[in-house]
């Protein structure tokens with residue numbers, strides 16, 4: 001059974017239909033990318049899990065159980081952690097306080113404050129700093145660390161490489177590969193093909209709200225992927 005499964009999902013904002021019969025899945029231990037140009041519906045796919053976009057047809061299941069209109073907190077309870085586009089670090093809180101927020105669901109697992117600090121030592125050094133005083137790369141580490149604090153089975157990252165220097169993107173690749181190896185399932189929404197190719201096993205391409213292509217990442221020519229993506 002898939003960990004996350006979407007079947008024939010139509011999703012809307014108000015009357016505007018954004019997703020059109022989207023079918024995709026993430027298995028346990030899977031690492032999957034959703035690719036596509038700006039505005040094709042990638043974030044909406046995540047939002048349709050959270051009830052931010054309205055699902056009017058089709059089904060969304062987590063572990064075989066319906067998974068619709070769950071808020072972020074319920075999602076964390078059910079083992080889904082999301083690293084949102086733009087990171088949404090809370091500047092009024094310190095780095096450590098931002099991380100502790102991530103553990104609010106009290107799910108048990110390997111990720112504790114000290115485990116996150118071991119993964120990202122710079123966060124330990126800056127534990128008492130305001131979360132938004134960090135550099136872009138450090139804020140992305142903080143957003144990922146905060147998501148891991150919920151001990152997710154499925155980690156969803158929305159354009160994590162956006163705005164990061166190439167050297168930081170390389171660190172992100174190593175970190176996501178290590179996470180995938182440790183058994184965390186990963187769903188990556190991205191436009192950076194080089195980044196995606198070094199991380200995921202399978203991919204889906206969205207265009208105008210539809211899945212127009214899918215398959216294993218291994219051996220796919222980069223030109224074939226590039227034609228689907230703006231940059």
Ligand SMILES: Nc1ncnc2c1ncn2[C@@H]1O[C@H](COP(=O)(O)OP(=O)(O)OP(=O)(O)O)[C@@H](O)[C@H]1O
Nearest residue numbers: 013016018036037038039040041042043044045085
């Ligand atoms: N809250 C909203 N209300 C109405 N329309 C929205 C809302 N959020 C997004 N849209 C529209 O839905 C479409 C899909 O947006 P979405 O954010 O899912 O695209 P995306 O593929 O993630 O693009 P990007 O890479 O730019 O984030 C776009 O046309 C966008 O303008």
